[in-house]
Amino acid sequence: MPFKPRERVRFxxxxxxEVICQLTFVAKDEKYDTPEWLVHFHDLIRDKLPFLNKxxxxxxxxxxxxxxxTEHQETIYEFSNLESTLNVTYDGQNxxxxxxxxxxxxxxxxxxxxxxxxxxxxxxxxxxxFSRVSLRYKDVIERSDLxxxxxxxxxxxxxxxxxxxxxxxxFSEDVRGFQSKLAIKLDSDISLNxxxxxxxxxxxxxxxxxxxxxxxIEGVINDDDVMPHLSRANEYARNFFQWCITExxxxxxxxxxxx
Numbered sequence: 001m002p003f004k005p006r007e008r009v010r011f012x013x014x015x016x017x018e019v020i021c022q023l024t025f026v027a028k029d030e031k032y033d034t035p036e037w038l039v040h041f042h043d044l045i046r047d048k049l050p051f052l053n054k055x056x057x058x059x060x061x062x063x064x065x066x067x068x069x070t071e072h073q074e075t076i077y078e079f080s081n082l083e084s085t086l087n088v089t090y091d092g093q094n095x096x097x098x099x100x101x102x103x104x105x106x107x108x109x110x111x112x113x114x115x116x117x118x119x120x121x122x123x124x125x126x127x128x129x130f131s132r133v134s135l136r137y138k139d140v141i142e143r144s145d146l147x148x149x150x151x152x153x154x155x156x157x158x159x160x161x162x163x164x165x166x167x168x169x170x171f172s173e174d175v176r177g178f179q180s181k182l183a184i185k186l187d188s189d190i191s192l193n194x195x196x197x198x199x200x201x202x203x204x205x206x207x208x209x210x211x212x213x214x215x216x217i218e219g220v221i222n223d224d225d226v227m228p229h230l231s232r233a234n235e236y237a238r239n240f241f242q243w244c245i246t247e248x249x250x251x252x253x254x255x256x257x258x259x
Contacts, residue, residue: 002184002186003236003239003240003243004239004243005235005239006238006239006242006243007257008238008257008258009255009256009257009258010104010255010256010258011253011254011255011256012253012254012255012256013145013146013147013252013253013254014253015139015140015141015142015146015253016102016137016138016139017100017138017139017140018098018099018100018102018136018137018138019098019099019102019108019135019136019137019138020096020097020098020134020135020136020138021096021097021108021112021134021135021136021230022094022095022096022097022132022133022134022136023094023095023096023112023116023130023132023133023226024093024094024095024130024131024132024133025093025094025125025128025129025130025131026128026129026130026131026220027093027128028091028092028093029092029093029124029125029126029128030092031092031124032075032077032090032091032092032124033075033092037122037124038052038077040122041118041119041122041124042079044114044118044121044122045079045114045115045118048081048086048111048114049079049080049081049086049088049111049115050080050081050082051079051080051081051082051084052077052078052079053077053078053079053080054075054076054077054078055075055076055078056073056074056075056076057073057074057076058071058072058073058074059071059072059074060072074091075091075092076089076090076091077089077090077091079115083101085099085100085101086098086099086101086111087099088111088115090115090119092124092125093125095112095115095116095119097111097112097115104258105231105234109227109230109231112227112230113227116223116226120223127223129220129221129222129223130220130221130222130223130226131218131219131220131221132216132217132218132221133216133217133221133226133229133230133233134214134215134216134217134233135214135215135216135230135233135234135237136212136213136214136215137211137212137213137237137241138210138211138212138213139210139211139212139241140199140208140209140210140211141157141158141208141209141210141211141245141249142201142206142208143157143206143208144204144206146249146252146253147252148252150206150207154166154209156246156248156249157209157245157246157248157249157252158209158244158245158246158249159243159244159245159246162180162196162211162244163209164178164180165178166178166198176198176207177197177198178197178198179195179196179197179198180195180196180197181193181194181195182194182195182196186215186236187232189217189219189229189232190215190216190217190229190232190233190236191215191216191217191218192213192214192215192216192236192240193213193214193216194211194212194213194214194240195210195212196209196210196211196212196244197209197210198210211241211244213237213240213241215233215236215237216233217229217233
C-alpha cells in the first residue's frame with residue numbers, strides 16, 4: 001500500500017468541494033428510454049431524490065475514412081434533492097452520483113445503494129455486471145478561506161513531493177500555472193488517477209491548490225462487489241489526501257475523530 005493508513009476524521013474546515021461516484025454497466029439497457037419504468041422507479045427513490053429532469057444530449061461522431069458525420073441523441077434522466085446539492089443521472093448504462101455537500105460516506109453511499117437496488121427491482125440492467133466503478137474527490141486548498149495568509153508558502157501546507165516548483169522560495173508566489181498528473185496502482189483491483197495543481201478563484205483572484213482524485217476499478221465487476229470496492233476506495237482517498245497535506249494544514253483543518 002503506497003500510502004499509510006490514516007484515522008478517519010471530519011474536518012470542521014473542510015476543503016472538499018465535490019464527490020462523484022460513477023457506476024458503468026457493461027452495456028446499455030435500451031428499455032430505460034421508455035416511459036413505463038420511470039414513474040415506478042421514481043416512487044422508489046422519491047424520498048431522497050424528489051425532483052426529476054429529462055434532457056437530451058447530442059453527440060457527434062466524425063468518420064474520417066468516409067468523411068461523414070453522424071449525430072446521436074441520448075436521453076439522460078437527472079434526479080435531485082430539494083437543495084440541488086445531490087444529483088444522480090442515469091442514461092441506461094451509467095449511474096453518476098454527484099454532491100457538493102458531502103457529509104459522510106454512509107449518507108453518500110446510501111443514495112448510491114438506493115439507486116442501484118431500485119434499478120434491480122424494476123429489472124433495468126438486471127443481473128448485468130459493471131465494467132467500471134469509480135469514486136472521485138475534489139479538494140480545493142484556498143489559503144485565506146482556511147485562516148492563512150494568501151502568501152502562506154505552499155511548502156508549509158502541502159507535501160513537497162506534490163508541489164514541485166511552486167515550493168521553490170525564489171519564485172513560489174510568482175507562479176501562475178502548475179499542474180501535474182499521477183497514476184498509481186493501489187492494489188490488485190483499485191487504481192488512482194490524480195490531477196493536482198494551481199487554480200484561480202475567479203471571484204477573489206486568489207491562487208488555490210486543487211487535488212482531484214479518481215479511485216477506480218475496471219473489468220467485470222459483480223453487483224455484490226460494488227459497495228465493498230467503494231468502501232476501500234474511500235479509505236484510499238482518506239490516506240492519499242492526508243499524505244498530500246502537512247501536519248500544519250491537517251491541524252488547521254480542525255480534525256475531529258470519527259468513532
